[in-house]
Amino acid sequence: MQTMTVTDAVSAALAEEMRRDDRVLIFGEGVATKRKDLLAEFGAARVRNTPLAEGIIAGTAAGAAATGLRPVVDLLFAPFLCYAMDEIVNSAGKLRYMSGGQFAFPMVVLAMTGGGWGVGAQHNHNVEAWFVHSPGLKVVMPSTAADYKGLLKAAIRDENPVLFFTDIALGYAPGAVPEGEVVVPLGKAAVRREGADVTLVSYAKSVHACLQAADRLAAQGMAAEVIDLRTLKPLDEETILRSARKTGRVVVVHEASRMCGVGAEIAALVAEKAFGDLRAPVMRLTGPDAPAPASFPLEQAFAPSADAVVETVGRLVGLVPA
Template identity: 75%
Template sequence: MPIQTPYETIAAAIAEEMRRDPTVLMFGEGVATKRHDLLSEFGSARIRNTPLAEAIIAGTAVGAAASGLRPVIDLLFAPFLCYAMDPLVNSAGKLRFMSGGQFSFPLVTLAMTGSGWGVGAQHNHNNEAWFVHSPGIKVVMPSNAADCKGLLKAAIRDDNPVLFFIDLALLHQPGEVPEGEHLLALGTAATLRSGTDVTLVSYGKTVGNCLAAATTLATAGIAAEVIDLRSLKPLDEDAILASVRKTGRLVVVHEAARMAGLGAEIAALAAEKAFAALRAPVLRLGGPDAPAAASFPLEQAYAPSAAAIGAAVQSLFR
């Protein structure tokens, strides 16, 4: 399999979908400038730069989706989604329901999120839980290049709006990517490591930290199972519950603020549907309830490290 970065696989996935379906188009902040190959192949009618006006970009995409097109928009950094909340949440997320199913809104919004580049608080904010809480919107956040391709192609083909979060720290991290048609169904988690003693659930960059922690824990005789959610909504509840019922222990890890994050939802899921299997309290590791620092070392401290994850797991066995 070829080696590609998520940045490269995103372009490849969009190109494949644009060749397959003439209704797919891409516009947003700097897309024609950054994606020369796409512009060269598909022209300025389908690959187009826009002003730095997120509400207008998202509003235009909603109108395009309602008229039968399949827009992919790039709003760059996730905090800029604040400007696009009304068209994405109040229009794209609700109008299919309000129309009684007469309209569909196949719209993909790309946004970079998380630490890794020291871009400061106004450019670094993991706000994926906002959109998980918004009816009618699907949310994905891959942890590797192969999943970027499979999830993005599936998102473009979906008839609902999809928020596609790209972890900044992973953007240029190479990995093996299947050639040709590669689709991953939204709502399907991946078990990256099997174990019998504790379940580690994560997504985005902290998946790698969980895998590193699992390797260290194995030397201490603790077999950790690692689940990469990949899709935050729909959420693969069956995969989570099956693992928790097997291991009896659960630690949920994400870089986003711990308070009211995905970890809280997953902890509640385990408590409601797998309580009898639990042999220890569910633990959540997340970022602090504070804006991100521009300092690279301080920024790195926001995301739960492999050492912190390992320590949390070992506390469950004391």
């Protein structure tokens, strides 16, 4: 094992995949400036800065993928994906189907999301559910440095367009990363903690809030199981349902707003396929339906905390008044 930050894990994955396959290239906003090590090793033909033109960047990636390359593009902040929706959703996401499989679109779109830097609402907006709802796309949002590396390698090798979100607050968080060739498959959740009394389902930084909450709940005599989705699409329904049937109680936690979010899909899934095993309604703990504040203290209050998770579980089991 080696210790590295999430940012370094992403760089390591990019370097390994670019060495493995000369069709892999990366371009986008500030890429060559931020990743000088990649520029030095692979040259300007494969590591390129671009203008601040998200639609052109994504459209170029879709075209490059259709011709046999495997582009990775960095659009910086998730809200900037608004400028590239047509290229990602209408072109990359749909043209493989529309061409009858004659074209593939193996491209990865990197973007930062969530609170942690106080960058304000136009740079901080959790939009992952938009792309989960879009056919033909895959969506990845890990919580650990090891998974950032292993899942990015899998995303680059996938034959479909993958939205790969980095939670801003995790960018410089250190973690243990296996040495050597480790590829984490898309569509497989991780059980971060075993438990029998309640299931906490989450992804990205909210996983860590759930783990902290699980420690506090254990002190109260409750064993919480924590599931890290890692990949939002394809969704690991089997792991979610197995845990829901075991514990009979489910709380879904994420920073994105509640309305039509990933938590709503998981709640519907559990209600449809594990209703007979539930001992309480599925609950969601999410960010508010409001633009994210620029103030750092308010931004921290915007995201679900460990305290809020403990309180929600308490209401679920009747220890705290509803």
